[in-house]
Amino acid sequence: MTALLQIEDLKVHFPVRTGRFGGEKALVKAVDGVSLSIDAQETLALVGESGCGKSTLGNAVLGLAPVTEGRVRFDGRDLTTLERAERKAVWRDMQVVFQDPVSALDPRRSIAQSIAEPLEIHGIPRAQIRPRVDELMELVGLNPDQRDRRPGALSGGQRQRVVIARALALNPRLVICDEPVSALDVSIQSQILNLLMRLQRELSLGYLFISHDLSVVRHIADRVAVMYLGMVVEIGRAEEVFGDPVHPYTEALLSAIPRPDPGARRDRVLLQGDLPSPIDPPSGCPFRTRCPLAEPRCAESRPPLVARSDSHSAACFVRAPQG
Template identity: 55%
Template sequence: MSEVLVRVENIKKHFAGTRKFFSREREIVKAVDGLTFDIIQGETLSLVGESGCGKSTTGRVLLKLLEPTEGSIHFDDQEITHLNENELRPYRKEMQMVFQDPYASLNPRMKVKEIIEEPLIVHGIDAATRKKRVNELLETVGLNTYHGNRYPHEFSGGQRQRIGIARALAVNPRLIIADEPVSALDVSIQAQILNLLKDLQEEYELTYLFISHDLSVVEHVSDRVAVMYLGKIVELGSKTQIFENPLHPYTKALLSAVPIANPRLKRERIVLKGDIPNPANPPSGCAFHTRCPFATERCKVEEPKYESYGDQHFAACHFVEELA
């Protein structure tokens, strides 16, 4: 049986929004609204969806950079949901993050070697070991010791993201959450970084939670895919299941928008009308019914159950079998 590294049960993250008119009460923004999923040791689970659906918030909640409003997080069979900062410190070595913006995620006042060395200092690694480890990591991500004495502004976007990856690897983590790690890079550089991530996964037996809105990238790197809409997972399955046999209308609409390299082939585009609803005031029933071309009166009043449709393929829709 595959080993579950991370188990998330009914995780919610709500934020206090703006005040309501003529009231002291604040709107509650439901950024993440009841997620349950597992991440298997050694796999790449991708989290996809439109901007604002809660993908990045989910990643930050898993790392305890944001405290969950409700629910539980288990890492390697240990619950870490309510641990304080000191109790959480041993788990910080096991979970690291590669951020979306390679320009904003590096301290411009620190040299590259200092940036990579910082997590080693925090975890009490001796100076000689730190120096050796920094040089090893620079070589691992395609740089060298000469680059260690330079500042972040002296590098291109792709090189900065390599530095961010080296920093994430410094303390030998088991889980890396990659939050849109290539979205700010040119296409040719994207391919280099994605291949680097796959090579590192094989070499260090890493587990990835890969957050992205680019389904072409997701298809290249994923083992399983979870599709998010308005703070909830609406479909989860293997890469093959999601890309060849999507069950949820939202997943089908996302896939219909992916460009095809062959200009002679045409794909029927499913155009969704309107924008994602306000997470402070989500629709009743199925949250997707305001944009779904197949919605009925039932969808407006009854929230669909998140159910299995065989072979670990899950979806939340009233009409999965009819639409199949």
């Protein structure tokens, strides 16, 4: 069966000017050789620290960031070879929910106008738009009587429901959720996550769920890909990554998850230093400068993703399977 989304050795490199007077040229290797796939009705969570390239990868899938090398295939079609007019048809099937509903919504437009926007852009007859907007509002838990309100009159959770309704307007098959609950109060986050999971069941959606918060990811992901400095360092089913992490970076992220019992014993893994610059990444394994297990060989070459099971792989020389 063909995957709904297939990312093959994707690279997104941005030229920048550096130096005191901006006279030197360099490359920001925001995404540097990532391969992923998402099946229909599956949630793949992409996690990592800010600056690791998660959102850039999502933007490249959407065509909002230029692809330097590699392929992005949606339902078997190579999106990197399509002209803009051809991509418009694909965009009906692939939508996005951004992090901040405040900036995602025009404060001058009513809720109904915001939800109707993609319908208008894609030429849906006017007579069909109003009933479709009301249907979408009810689907995400909003009262259609609120259709004439402006975003400023809504709570943060209600605004994000509007953004989700707009993303669903054209009946997409894949939704890219870029930190969709990070701007919300903790009490509201679970409501939006439950909404997303219900919608996935009812509408057969696939999700690329981008987040830095593994406690959020734990509730929604079928599989988890851990990203560090432009590359995936571990990927597997959620229960494998959370229950038996392999890469030291994954262990560090998991050790920072708050636990309900403050008295419970934990072995916190503290990372040394800051995330290196993607302009000048370390040689070999990009994590070696912060890794408590680093060995001299880690500086010599970049470790490949090695399978530990049919569904779980990690890129670590020290933790590589023996034999």
